[in-house]
Amino acid sequence: KRRLEIDLGTVLGAMRNIYKAQINLSWVTDTYGWITVVAPILVASPVYFSGDISFGGLMMAVGAFNQVHSSLRWFINNIGGIADWRATLMRVADFRIALDETDVLHDKEKRIEFGDNANSSLTFEKLQVASPEGCTKLSDSHVEIHPGERVMITGDPGAGKTLFFRAIAGLWPWGSGRIGLPAGETPIFVPRVPYFPAGTLREVLHPNGSAPAGDADFGAVLAEVGLERLSSSLDRSARWERELNDDEQRSLAFARLALRQPKWVIIDEAMDAFDGPSLRRVLSMLEKRLPETAILNIGRGLHNGHFFPRALNIVKDTGAAPLKPARVRTGAIDPPPKAAVRRKK
Template sequence: MQTLRNFWRLAGPFWASEQRYPALLLLVATVLMTLCMVGVNILTNFWNLHFYNALQALDYAGFILGSVQFIALQIATAVFTVAAFHFQQKLTLRWRRWATHNLLAQWLGNQRYQKLKLTETDVDNPDQRIAEDIDLFIIKSLKLSLGLLTSVVSLFSFLHILWQASALVSVPFAGEAIVISGLLVWIALVYAVLGTGVAFWLGRALPRLNFMQQRREADFRFALMRLRENADSVAQYQGEAVENARFTQRLDAALENFWALVKKQKLIMGYSTFYLRSATVIPMFIMAPQFFAGMFPLGRLTQVSAAFGEVHAAIAYLVEVFPELSEWKSVIDRLIGFQERLDTVEVQSQVVAGQQTEGLQINDLDIWLPNGRSLLKGFNLSLKPGDSLLISAPSGCGKSTFIRTVTGLWPHARGSASYDRERTLTLSQKPYLPLGSLREALWYPSPPDHDSDTALHLAMQQVGLQHLGDQLDQEHDWAQILSVGEQQRCAFVRALLARPAVLFLDEASSALDATNEARCYQLLKQTLPDTILISVGHNTSLERFHWQVLELQRETQWVHRTVRQTT
């Protein structure tokens, strides 16, 4: 029941969304086509009766008529199968588009993607949850639910045939032939229930193994992706042997779990194959004495045998789809786990986020780590347009955390911070360069402004990137092409183009030599005279570009001092 509740928690929002009406139409069309296929199966069952009776009676005209009917039934089956597939795939497409956009909106909303990384270390491979698990969830849900519908309809459709046929079967008892009402139905029911119970017992470990397989496969792919992203660093360290050992370890873990999964699947496959195939001969053995006694013709025997198979298959549906059912459950578990992380991650900082058009004001700011260790207590700061602050401290003392706190990304803090949040930009130590053209990367996160090409080329020339001016519209993975220093200068171009009211620089010039660093900061001071600069850095040479310095002297003891600007 918990799995069904989790299923509806994932599926319910789609069926309550603005997409519900077209989705319902597609679902109804799919169900109608499925029911039509069941109808064709019922007609085929009666075709068995007349066709094999014609064979037994050596009725050639009946044989020809039956052959024509058979062709018509197969054409109908093909038409309804294709139509059902068409409507089901259109529904899958619509559902997947909505579900993916919805989960992406939650993941990106309130910057949960970043806060999950900071606070939820057990969230593995969110990219797989969004890209693969949603697709699997929808495909498996539709397939299993439509299969269940087909089984239920088939069960009640053929139950009547099988119940009537039970009257033809007599059981010898105390010298008399006893007719048990619905004997074939009860036999099919008992056989299916016992078979289903054994299948569930044999495959009870499959959901856990499927869950672990998806995780370990994703971990292996992620390790390969990390090498591609850091190819230069690995090559410089000559770390190929270490990386190969790490790949081997993750691959072995995936293959070990895969083989455990295969062993369970072999057991289930062998059992279900024998179990499902053996059902087809059970009614023949039961009805054989009466058939050979001439109490009913061959057509009746084949019709009852086919009806028994349909009823048994309907009741034993869960046995046939148990491997898929276990995979469906593991997909739901992965998605619901990810959804719960998104729902429970602390998205709102305790720092009151104020909005003001000029200046920056911080009051009573406290910052601490998740383990409770304090980084900053009762800090106050007031900056006017054009002011600048340098935060200086050894690594690991909370400099970057200070910027995350002021910008609302760090949840373990309290106080208030007010500034023009609509005109704010943060330059990090390793700038993000999105896939696409260099022009898009330089304007990120704003869309490119082709009317400002003159300003763009000027800014590139000022920071020393004029050699890239003829490559603005080329699409590459620029993070792999440009050096870290060039990437940081790209970030300074962004700042010059965006002209923010408040600019945070989190070791944004750490890869630049002293000359280029001074040139970039000088450009900021000259081009953006009213912009508030808050920088994190280790180099004391940065002090000359800032009015104030926040410096850590002892643990949690920060000194806020004013320095004389020399430029």
């Protein structure tokens, strides 16, 4: 409750600041509008009362003033839009500067080397993944995983398992050592929270267009992971991440693997969240549908050794220096000096 009150108080405070700014802006614009209506009459009225101009001349003077005033009040009429534009520009500029300066701040840090292995194996050579919280490495300095092999990579809580997954995917380049990927193969990565694009269930299950033989294949795979109720919804468009619960979303992600038939699959703790029956269904489906696929499962190691006969361990490297945290300046529209930023192509 206290946490909710703090968050709600922050939102209400921001709304109050917006309302105050809008009220102050209204005072300026409305006052300016009323003054410009009265000002020409007050200025020209002494001339009118002295008899130098007629009432028609007074109205002509007021009309001329209003014409000039209307031409010059563009800024007053559009100050609200200008303020919105500036706020949007500030957010985009801060985001751009943060990306540029993060690259610059970490340019001097070591990076993981990537390469292709001609023998179609996956290798880790003295791999070390660095982060501000510390460094993560495999307990073995040299690891080679062959096609069709199933490997369980485990680690204690906080050891950096997800960071290791991101490093293999190329999303986290900081560290040292080498990752050798199987030449000519594109591994499929299964994160803890699967992503489903907008579209029909058929497109979600097989997005690259080269669909299997027919609806029977889709229905059979869905039944094997406990989602047979979706067999009649293959051509229905929906927000599947909202319509399905977390367990069903993960099961659907593994059904997608069975239909795409990849040679390499790397999983980040997606199996750890399954209950017992769901996990048994998924493992049985993978064993039946992907007998020659190499599967690396990064997780807590709660599964028996029947499906994953080989196990590796992720450990903290206490002797290595952590990655220096990036301190990014924000709040300025002007970009950092060109000498300080080397934009990546």
